[in-house]
Amino acid sequence: MTPSTRTNPxxxxxxxxxxxxxxxxxxxxxxxxxxxxxxxxxxxxxxxxDVRELDDATFAQVHRAWLDHLVLLIRGxxxxxAALLAFGRRFGELAAAAQVHxxxxxxxxxxxxxxxxxxxxxxxxxxLGDGEAVWHSDSGFNEVPPSAxxxxxIEIPAQGGDTGxxxxxxxxxxxxxxxxxxxxxxxxxxxxxxxxxxQLREGYLAHQDLRESPGPSHPIIRRHPETGADALYLxxxxxxxxxxxxxxxxxxLLDELWSYATDPSITWHHQWRVGDIxxxxxxxxxxRRDAFDPAARRIMHRTQCKGxxxxxxxxxxxxxxxxxxx
Ligand code: SIN
Numbered sequence: 001m002t003p004s005t006r007t008n009p010x011x012x013x014x015x016x017x018x019x020x021x022x023x024x025x026x027x028x029x030x031x032x033x034x035x036x037x038x039x040x041x042x043x044x045x046x047x048x049x050d051v052r053e054l055d056d057a058t059f060a061q062v063h064r065a066w067l068d069h070l071v072l073l074i075r076g077x078x079x080x081x082a083a084l085l086a087f088g089r090r091f092g093e094l095a096a097a098a099q100v101h102x103x104x105x106x107x108x109x110x111x112x113x114x115x116x117x118x119x120x121x122x123x124x125x126x127x128l129g130d131g132e133a134v135w136h137s138d139s140g141f142n143e144v145p146p147s148a149x150x151x152x153x154i155e156i157p158a159q160g161g162d163t164g165x166x167x168x169x170x171x172x173x174x175x176x177x178x179x180x181x182x183x184x185x186x187x188x189x190x191x192x193x194x195x196x197x198x199q200l201r202e203g204y205l206a207h208q209d210l211r212e213s214p215g216p217s218h219p220i221i222r223r224h225p226e227t228g229a230d231a232l233y234l235x236x237x238x239x240x241x242x243x244x245x246x247x248x249x250x251x252x253l254l255d256e257l258w259s260y261a262t263d264p265s266i267t268w269h270h271q272w273r274v275g276d277i278x279x280x281x282x283x284x285x286x287x288r289r290d291a292f293d294p295a296a297r298r299i300m301h302r303t304q305c306k307g308x309x310x311x312x313x314x315x316x317x318x319x320x321x322x323x324x325x326x
Contacts, residue, residue: 031058035065040268042167042285042321044069051077051087051277059090066091066148067227068321071165071268071280077152078275081112084152084303091148091279092305098139101127101199115151115300117292126299128197133289135166135262138282138304140235141192141215146304150279155299156272160292164269168231168284169319171261172221175232179256180221180315187217188254191239196288198238210241210250217243220257223313224283230313231284234261261286283307284319 033048046065048054051074054062066072079087088094088111097113104124107113116126139145151163175183192215193204200206204214220242222233234240237258242250270278280287282304292298 031055033058033061033065035061035069037069038073038268041170041266042070042165043073043268043270044071045073045075048074052079052083054090063091066279066281070167070169070285070321071278073270074277074279075273076275077277079152079277081109081301084150084277084301085109085111087277088148088150088303088305091150095139095146095304095306097302097304098142098195099201101195101201104199111303113302113304115302116298117294118297118299127195127199128289129199130161130292130294130296130298131197132291133196134198134236134238135164135258135286135288136196136236137168137233137286140190140218140233143216144307144309145218146282147307148279148305149282149302150277150304151300151302153272153274153276153300155297156274157292157296157298160290160296161298162269162271162290163278164267164288164290165280166262166286167266167321168233168261168286169224169229169321170266171263172230172232172313172315173318174260174263174266175257175315183220183253183257184314185312186220187243188220188233188235189213189217189241189243190215190235191241192216194239196236210239210247213239213241218310219312221313221315222283223311223317224281224319225308225311227284227319228317229284229319230315230317231319232257232261233283233310234258234286 033046035044035046037044046062048062094111096110114126115128117130118125138149191213218233221230223230240254242253
């Protein structure tokens with residue numbers, strides 16, 4: 001990649017879908033990277049060369065693109081765990097991965113979560129198996145959920161196992177005014193017992209009143225600490241509860257909110273190649289994973305960055321990418 005002193009064309013951030021952008025304005029020494037927005041409500045491919053060799057000025061362009069597009073795809077990387085951790089650290093201090101589920105091998109590196117259906121000697125080497133992983137944001141069951149998740153593909157099945165993303169800025173923006181008012185000041189209890197693949201975590205009981213399930217409560221609308229825009233924050237649908245409501249009203253409100261959060265028009269789905277890295281902003285996106293052939297192998301390594309305490313938003317602060325496709 002040749003050094004470049006090109007400056008951003010007007011509007012190079014907050015791109016409309018389909019536009020390509022060269023980002024190289026952080027400093028004269030920054031190399032040019034190419035940012036190609038997905039023809040969807042979120043996501044962009046970034047061509048930046050080997051991520052192990054990014055200087056600070058060039059990384060600043062990648063980081064800017066991440067805030068603009070919510071999810072980045074970087075192809076053609078072959079990172080061992082040390083290199084994945086080093087790249088992850090550039091997005092923020094690393095977080096320990098979530099607790100393993102029942103029957104899963106203990107972690108060898110605390111900040112690396114293995115996402116896999118592979119079993120060795122009858123023990124699952126990772127989490128989520130081969131079934132569908134339902135829409136969720138990562139670790140909402142923690143008091144301070146992670147800011148960023150970086151997922152690197154090591155082995156993938158020939159078909160299936162795609163990962164889908166949804167734009168929570170746009171979901172928030174599309175809430176009818178009355179609904180947005182109705183959820184202001186309300187919180188959701190985020191159940192920590194189950195993985196998004198439905199597996200019970202070690203040490204938790206399966207049957208429990210949703211109002212008393214273990215896990216923190218978070219505002220339904222959160223303000224992004226870096227972009228200042230407001231996003232819907234739902235965590236995951238199963239076992240969720242809107243605090244203070246009778247159970248049936250909580251269920252009805254959640255169903256209504258989830259219909260906005262998972263509307264196909266605000267999603268983008270990625271088909272993996274070996275060597276891909278996806279980096280998603282966990283503060284303004286949700287994701288899901290398709291099922292795949294149980295006889296196939298899928299091995300992904302993921303690291304995450306620590307977030308900051310969640311601040312409530314009023315739902316009125318818009319993000320440019322949302323505005324571009326609203
Ligand atoms: C995840 O839900 O964090 C993993 C998604 C995937 O394996 O594609």
